[in-house]
Amino acid sequence: MNHFTLRDFAITVGSLVIITVAIAVTQHRTLPFTLLAVSQAPPVSVPSTHVTTTLSDVHAPDGTRKLTMKRVTLTATESAYVVTTSDISGANRTVLYQTVLPVSDDLILPPNSWSPDNKFVFVKITSPQGLSVQVFQSNGEAFGDGQPAVDVSQIFHEKLPDVALRDVTGWDDPSLLHVMTYAADKSIGFSYWFDMWGRNFIELAHR
Amino acid sequence: MKQKKRTKRTHIPWILVAFLLTGFIIVVVALYMLLFRVDGTAYCANSISCVNDLTGSFQPGKTSTFMGERVALPSSLTNLQKSSRVLGETTAVKHIYVDLSTQTLTAYEGSNVAMSFPIASGRWHPTPTGDFHIWIKLRYTHMEGGDQADGTYYNLYNVPYTMFFYNDQVPKSAGFSLHGAYWHNNFGHPMSHGCVNIRPEDAGKLFDWADPVTATTTTYATADHPGTLVTITGETPDE
Incomplete structure (x- = not known):
């Protein structure tokens, strides 16, 4: 007859503790909205044994430039993203944004990323916490306040606390982002313009 | 007497x-x-300019305005080249389909898809539905309309790759067209005053592909060289 010894008990408990700690560590993550300035963030190192996947290119409307995103699988639970702009040929590449996201999150290049004058691009990050929308200057330069990007979603939550961000679809003009919302009762809400210069939201008239 | x-x-x-x-x-x-x-x-898509500018010519030095903002014509659109197509290059029947529900355009050559891309149809005025024919192709044109009072006024010079279409219910004078749009980038969603807006890169490809073959800055469809059939269906989403 086998007896469960004190040694067996210690091994079992120890294993459970290790597994629990490992799960806790992998589940802990920073907010997906945290940005690393290009100048501050260390380059994301890509082990050569990992698969590099170019996920998407989005052309500027006039076809002269493109926005490119590369995703590198780091582990089973995390991927690194690098977003760049370049000429349509791939020359004159500029890194706009680098980040590491858990698999529950996704970085998307919308089809209407580019402002019609090619001055700005926006990306979307989806996560269980919601939608994050970041606007960059396509030349990689910081904005006047020294920030590398404008966090449209953060400003939205500050200025329109009674509605929820549904989507940002594109540029209604060179500096106006088209923003769609949910009302407080979860029905489709009004659409807004986000004014890049004034950093404010303008409610749109319905058709 | x-x-x-x-x-x-x-x-x-x-x-x-x-x-x-x-x-x-x-x-x-x-x-x-x-x-x-x-x-x-x-009755006129561009309520002020209608179909007044049929020269097809580039107008240098003009400043465009859209919703209260000045808009610059991208430099890539200042010198549009003539089509390299020739008459009789293809005999397959061409047909353009615009689906307002999905805001997409699909161009067929026979049964093959020649190209497909998102468009932006009427938001401030409905885009008409039905079967139409292209009656004129303009390398550039001027479009002006909207209303200053509600902030929708626009005055756009050098609108690229315009193809006006018509049928028995929608006359040529109504000025509905497929055309490139360089002042916004919200394709896949209704944006216009009735016309079918297309990304300039896509509009150029469609312009060169569609009939009649473009010979100069202005090309009229004729009985011998009719314009491509355009079918517009669906319901514009309420956004």
């Missing part, structure tokens, strides 16, 4: 004359409105 026979004159009361005249004017006005109205609303 014979008395001169007086011819009897029929006197029409003035009130009857006025009534008949008024009725005639009403009928004429109603016929005019019937011929030129589109879906019971304004």
Whole structure:
């Protein structure tokens, strides 16, 4: 007859503790909205044994430039993203944004990323916490306040606390982002313009 | 002495004359409105410019305005080249389909898809549905319309790759067209005053592909070289 010894008990408990700690560590993550300035963030190192996947290119409307995103699988639970702009040929590449996201999150290049004058691009990050929308200057330069990007979603939550961000679809003009919302009762809400210069939201008239 | 026979004159009361005249004017006005109205609303897509600029020529030095902002023509659109296509290059039947529900355009050559891409149809005025033919292709044109009062006014020079279309219900004078749009980038969503807006990169490809083959800055469809059929269906999403 086998007896469960004190040694067996210690091994079992120890294993459970290790597994629990490992799960806790992998589940802990920073907010997906945290940005690393290009100048501050260390380059994301890509082990050569990992698969590099170019996920998407989005052309500027006039076809002269493109926005490119590369995703590198780091582990089973995390991927690194690098977003760049370049000429349509791939020359004159500029890194706009680098980040590491858990698999529950996704970085998307919308089809209407580019402002019609090619001055700005926006990306979307989806996560269980919601939608994050970041606007960059396509030349990689910081904005006047020294920030590398404008966090449209953060400003939205500050200025329109009674509605929820549904989507940002594109540029209604060179500096106006088209923003769609949910009302407080979860029905489709009004659409807004986000004014890049004034950093404010303008409610749109319905058709 | 014979008395001169007086011819009897029929006197029409003035009130009857006025009534008949008024009725005639009403009928004429109603016929005019019937011929030129589109879906019971304004009859010209670009309410100010309509189809006034058919030169197809580039206008240098002009400043465009869209919703209160100046808009610059991208440098890549300042020198559009003539098409390299020739007559008789292909015999497959060409057909353009615009689906307002999905905001997409698909161009067919026979049964093959030649190209497909998102568009932006009417937000401030509905894009008409039905079967149409392209009647003129313009390398550049001027479009002006909207309303200053509600902030929708626009005055856009050098609109690239314009193809006006028409049918029996939507006359040429109504000025609906497929054209490139360089002042916004929200394709896949309704944006226009009735026209079908297309990304300039896509509009250029469609312009070169569609009939009639473009010979100069302005090309009219003829009986020998008819314009490509355009079918517009669906319902614009309420966004």
